[in-house]
Amino acid sequence: MLSIEALASSLSETKQPIPILKEAILAAYLDQETRFRKGEDTENLLYERSAFMDEIMRLVWSRFNWDENRPSWRKTRISLLAVGGYGRRELHPHSDIDLLILLERNSYNLHSPNIQSFLALLWDIGLAVGHSVRSIDECRAQAKGDVTVLTSMMESRSICGDDELRLRMNRKVAPKKIWPPKAFYRAKRDEQIERHQKSEHTEYSLEPNVKTSPGGLRDIQTVMWIARRKFESVDFADLVEQDFLTAAESELLTQGRKFLWKIRFGLHLLSGRDDDRLLFDHQQNLAIMFGYEDGDQLAVEQFMQDYYRTALELNAANELLLQHFDEAIVRSSERAVVQPINQRFRIRNNYLEVTSGDVFTEYPQALLEMFVIMGSSEHIAGVRAETIRLVRRHVDLIDENFRTNPESTKLFLDLLGSTNHLFTQLRRMARYGILGAYLPEFGRVIGQMQFDLFHTFTVDAHTLQVVRNMRRFRYKNQEQQFPVAAHIHHRLPKVELLYVAGLYHDLAKGQGGDHSELGVGVARAFCLRHKLGTWDTNLVCWLVKNHLVMSTTAQRKDIQDPEVVREFALLVKDQVRLDYLYALTVADINATNPTLWNSWRASLMRQLYLETKRMLRHGLESQVDR
Numbered sequence: 001m002l003s004i005e006a007l008a009s010s011l012s013e014t015k016q017p018i019p020i021l022k023e024a025i026l027a028a029y030l031d032q033e034t035r036f037r038k039g040e041d042t043e044n045l046l047y048e049r050s051a052f053m054d055e056i057m058r059l060v061w062s063r064f065n066w067d068e069n070r071p072s073w074r075k076t077r078i079s080l081l082a083v084g085g086y087g088r089r090e091l092h093p094h095s096d097i098d099l100l101i102l103l104e105r106n107s108y109n110l111h112s113p114n115i116q117s118f119l120a121l122l123w124d125i126g127l128a129v130g131h132s133v134r135s136i137d138e139c140r141a142q143a144k145g146d147v148t149v150l151t152s153m154m155e156s157r158s159i160c161g162d163d164e165l166r167l168r169m170n171r172k173v174a175p176k177k178i179w180p181p182k183a184f185y186r187a188k189r190d191e192q193i194e195r196h197q198k199s200e201h202t203e204y205s206l207e208p209n210v211k212t213s214p215g216g217l218r219d220i221q222t223v224m225w226i227a228r229r230k231f232e233s234v235d236f237a238d239l240v241e242q243d244f245l246t247a248a249e250s251e252l253l254t255q256g257r258k259f260l261w262k263i264r265f266g267l268h269l270l271s272g273r274d275d276d277r278l279l280f281d282h283q284q285n286l287a288i289m290f291g292y293e294d295g296d297q298l299a300v301e302q303f304m305q306d307y308y309r310t311a312l313e314l315n316a317a318n319e320l321l322l323q324h325f326d327e328a329i330v331r332s333s334e335r336a337v338v339q340p341i342n343q344r345f346r347i348r349n350n351y352l353e354v355t356s357g358d359v360f361t362e363y364p365q366a367l368l369e370m371f372v373i374m375g376s377s378e379h380i381a382g383v384r385a386e387t388i389r390l391v392r393r394h395v396d397l398i399d400e401n402f403r404t405n406p407e408s409t410k411l412f413l414d415l416l417g418s419t420n421h422l423f424t425q426l427r428r429m430a431r432y433g434i435l436g437a438y439l440p441e442f443g444r445v446i447g448q449m450q451f452d453l454f455h456t457f458t459v460d461a462h463t464l465q466v467v468r469n470m471r472r473f474r475y476k477n478q479e480q481q482f483p484v485a486a487h488i489h490h491r492l493p494k495v496e497l498l499y500v501a502g503l504y505h506d507l508a509k510g511q512g513g514d515h516s517e518l519g520v521g522v523a524r525a526f527c528l529r530h531k532l533g534t535w536d537t538n539l540v541c542w543l544v545k546n547h548l549v550m551s552t553t554a555q556r557k558d559i560q561d562p563e564v565v566r567e568f569a570l571l572v573k574d575q576v577r578l579d580y581l582y583a584l585t586v587a588d589i590n591a592t593n594p595t596l597w598n599s600w601r602a603s604l605m606r607q608l609y610l611e612t613k614r615m616l617r618h619g620l621e622s623q624v625d626r
Contacts, residue, residue, distance in 0.1 A: 004055045011059055021056065021125040028052050029093060033269055037289065042262045050089040053097060053127075054082070054159050060121055061160040064114040077104040078111055079161030084130075087155035090261070093268040094275075096130040097122075100156060102165050106135040128274065136165065140172040143179070147187040150179055151225055181230040185329050188222050189322060204308055204461030206449060210264050211276040215311025217260050219318040220253055226325050244324060246389065249317055256314045263307065266290070278307070297510070301449055308447030308458055316392075316431040323351075324385035345373055353384040360394040364402055367391060367434055368411040371425040375418025383428070391432045398437035409530045412438065416496040423468040430464065441507045441522050448510055457591070459509050465591035466502040470583060484606055485586045488579045497536055500526065501543035501584055519544040542577065543584055550585040554604040565611045575616055582609050 007024050011017050032045050057080060066078055084098035085091065101115055108115075115133060122129045134142060143150035153173055158166050175181055199205055199213045211217045227233040231242055236253055239245035245253075264276055266286050278286075284300045292299035331349060339347040344359045344366045346352075352374060359366050370391075374380045383391075402408055415425060429435035436443030445459040457465060472478050473489035492498060504526060508518035523544045527537035549571065557564045572578045586605065590597045 004052075004059075007055075008059055011063075017060075017063065017121070018124050021060070025056065025125060025127070032093070036265060036269065041258075042265050043258060045265065046091060046261060047089050049093070050082075050086060050091040053086070053091060056125075056127075057082075057099075057159050060118060060125075063121070064118055066111065066114060066161075076107045076110055077162050077165055078102065079163070079165040080159045081156045081166055082159055083152045083156045085155075087152070087157050092261075092265050092274075094128065094271075094273050095268070096128050096274060098152065099129060099131040100139075100153070101131065101133040102139070102161075102169060103133070103135040104165055106138060108133060108135075136169050136172055139169050140178065143173045147179060147184065147191075150184075151188075154225065154228055175229055179229070181226075181329050184229045185226050185325055188226055189326075192219070192222050192318075192322075204311075204447070204458040206457065207277055207279050208307070208311070209277050210260050210267065210307075213311065215313075215315035215318075217257065217264065219314055220257050220260075223253075223318055223321045223325075226322075226329075230325070230329055244328070245321070249320075252313055252317055256310050256317075259306075259310050260314075262290075278304075296512075304449045305447040308449070312431065312447065316433075319431065320385055320388045320392075323382065323388065327385060341373060345370060347380060348384065350379060350381040351384045352380050352382070353387045354390060357390065360390060360397060364394070364397040365405065365407045365411060367394065367398060368408060368415065368438070371429055371434075372411055372414045372418065374428075375415055375420055375422060375425045378420050388432065391434065395433040395437050398434065403438060404529060406531075408438070413496065413530055416499050422499070423464065423471055426464055426467060430460065439503075439507075439526070441526075442503070445507060445509060459506055462591050463503060463506055466505070466584075466587045467499055469587035469590050470498055470502055473583060473587075482586060484609055485583050488583050492579060492583070493576065494536065497532075497540055498543075498580055498583055500540050501547070501580070502587060504540070505544050505547040505584065505588065516545050516548060539577065539580065543580055546571065546581065547584055547588060550581050550605070550608065551589060551601075554608045555601065559604065559608050559611065562615075565608070565615055568608065569612045569615045572612060572616070575613065578609065578612055578616065 007020070010020050014020065028049070032049060036042065036045060061080055079102045081087070081100040081102055082098070083100045085095055086098045091097070103111070119129065119131060139153060143153055150173055153169065156166055156169075171177075173179075175184070179187070195212055195218065196214050199208070205213060209216060224233075224235075227239055227244070231238070231244070233239050233242060233244075236245060236250040240247055240250050263278070263286065266289055267276060267278065267282055268274065270282050270285055270289075283304055287299040287303035290303060292303045295302075297305070334349055337349055341347065344355055344363060346355055352370060354360075354366075363369075370383070370387075374383075416422065418425065426435060429438075430442075430446070436446050442460060442463070445463075448459045470489075473482055473485045475486075479486040489495065500523070504519060504523040506515060506519070508515040508522050511518050520541045523541050524537060527540055532540070549568070553559065553564065553568050559565060572581065582605070586597075589601065
């Protein structure tokens with residue numbers, strides 16, 4: 001690979017720079033690919049690639065006379081700036097190279113030929129360049145109307161030209177001029193909510209985007225953008241000094257970002273383009289590239305479980321820090337309205353907080369109690385940041401004694417009977433590490449992928465989606481899509497047993513056998529620990545064992561045949577079990593992949609349900625003569 005000095009010398013001696021530049025860029029690319037595959041630190045490679053591109057930009061820029069011998073009264077200064085990811089020096093092999101050509105005044109025509117030639121030369125040598133050409137005043141106008149433009153400018157740095165232009169631009173778009181921290185925070189938060197909605201608010205899509213999915217690089221960048229706007233902080237160490245980030249959180253974000261950078265760098269090499277989706281084929285190739293080996297789990301499953309657990313941690317940290325920013329930026333001037341709940345908890349401006357820092361050490365069961373409190377109120381918007389930190393710091397209090405404590409088991413059953421936002425509370429528990437600690441069988445499957453095209457989510461995410469679907473059956477607006485399930489839900493004698501079956505139906509996956517059979521033992525242990533009655537325990541275990549039977553019968557057998565229906569009815573035995581199994585099956589199908597539930601499946605399931613119901617009512621020995 002040519003040194004920059006040698007490259008500059010070669011360019012000075014030729015009028016045909018394109019072949020020389022192309023060769024230098026390809027050599028640098030191949031050199032980085034070789035070193036990456038040998039395990040060199042990705043952060044170093046990113047920084048080095050950005051520095052190399054800076055030199056290429058300077059060499060190309062220097063081929064043009066930007067003053068063009070104009071008289072001084074016609075001159076207007078011009079600078080070349082790196083913005084966006086390039087400005088952050090996070091340049092992956094096929095990332096767009098985002099440039100801002102910054103003019104002192106609105107005099108584009110004076111530099112138009114040079115600008116066009118400069119950009120054309122960059123494209124001719126094969127660089128994926130994204131660019132904008134603006135005067136300082138135009139930068140302010142554009143940034144005022146578009147927070148994304150502002151965000152890109154905030155990360156700018158000068159490559160060529162007078163840096164004074166960039167400093168003047170920064171003064172024009174400073175928080176005191178446009179987008180004060182409160183407005184900026186709300187805009188970036190709304191951006192993130194919209195982005196997460198595209199991923200069903202889960203880190204666990206089976207083909208995630210390492211940049212934009214929840215727990216991806218964009219979540220880390222969002223935190224840093226808000227911090228920069230408010231505190232002028234440029235890295236995690238600054239936030240630790242400002243007491244807005246703990247050392248442990250800084251380490252988590254640092255290591256998580258490095259892991260995602262490594263994956264993204266590898267994806268670009270494998271796909272040969274700017275593609276950040278972890279497609280199935282790429283997952284297998286990356287697992288091999290990163291040295292994973294098949295064992296009790298496939299190499300690809302081990303790799304993806306590491307990815308999902310990292311994404312979960314990063315998403316939880318993002319949630320905590322955005323809440324922290326919300327309190328420090330948006331609500332800092334609010335008058336405190338405090339509503340006591342008990343000795344351990346109170347509500348401050350609609351957010352739950354502990355009354356003191358030793359609540360969890362004094363009464364460990366408060367780690368569950370807080371979610372019961374939130375599940376019993378419609379008005380609690382969330383948890384205050386410092387309380388979230390305390391929860392995560394005390395997860396290790398949940399040991400075997402905690403799990404078998406009658407107060408703990410009662411609180412968990414009370415949670416399952418919550419009237420409000422059960423799914424939200426379970427998801428919070430999972431993100432804070434509480435659910436996996438209290439239910440070790442759930443903790444075992446966190447991030448466990450299902451390597452097929454049917455399941456959209458990992459085992460743990462699928463499990464929570466099942467419970468979410470069950471809860472949806474309560475609402476009137478679901479009666480049109482799920483008429484039978486909505487009718488059933490209201491008459492189940494103990495709806496919390498349906499939720500227990502939903503939580504446990506897949507938790508035995510990956511144990512080397514039929515998960516429906518193995519799941520019975522896991523579910524029975526839960527029921528015994530929570531002192532459920534014999535009828536309740538038998539129902540939950542039966543549902544876990546047979547959770548696939550109804551969908552299999554409806555889709556793979558001739559349900560027009562009375563013998564098929566009679567065989568299914570003999571398994572079910574009574575109307576109550578039929579109702580529970582139907583609700584579990586519909587929730588499971590919709591949580592496996594939303595596209596699986598269509599009018600054909602709905603019709604088959606409804607027909608099997610109604611035929612079985614009729615046969616149970618008339619008696620299994622009194623079959624209708626067809």
